[in-house]
Amino acid sequence: MTSLFVLEAGPSGMESIGGLVIWMVVLFGFMWLVLIRPQKKRQKQIDQMQSSVNIGDSIMTNGGIYGKVVDSVNDVLIIELGTNKSVRVPIQRNAVAAVKEPDLTINKEEIEEVKEVKEEK
Numbered sequence: 001m002t003s004l005f006v007l008e009a010g011p012s013g014m015e016s017i018g019g020l021v022i023w024m025v026v027l028f029g030f031m032w033l034v035l036i037r038p039q040k041k042r043q044k045q046i047d048q049m050q051s052s053v054n055i056g057d058s059i060m061t062n063g064g065i066y067g068k069v070v071d072s073v074n075d076v077l078i079i080e081l082g083t084n085k086s087v088r089v090p091i092q093r094n095a096v097a098a099v100k101e102p103d104l105t106i107n108k109e110e111i112e113e114v115k116e117v118k119e120e121k
Contacts, residue, residue, distance in 0.1 A: 052099075072093075077093055
């Protein structure tokens, strides 16, 4: 009779802990594949881009300011701002968000919207 009660009681505490540990490992592996791995890959691309900045490159900083690199000393870049060529600002290399030229073209749609606003006034 006592053996029937043991069989009906189900798994012992050790077996349920083992199952919990397996689920935790599977959950951690899933989180690593979905969240951590892509972030590390993206950070590696950003580090490569920031280390490849050379003198003469047009860059955009994390603050959205465009400039041209005129000098580089260790991890500090000296950039020129605007068309004046007399404004030079030192920034950290890790403050570079992208290596690109500013888009200064004006779309025809924007010009038409401005004309419409002026006509309404």
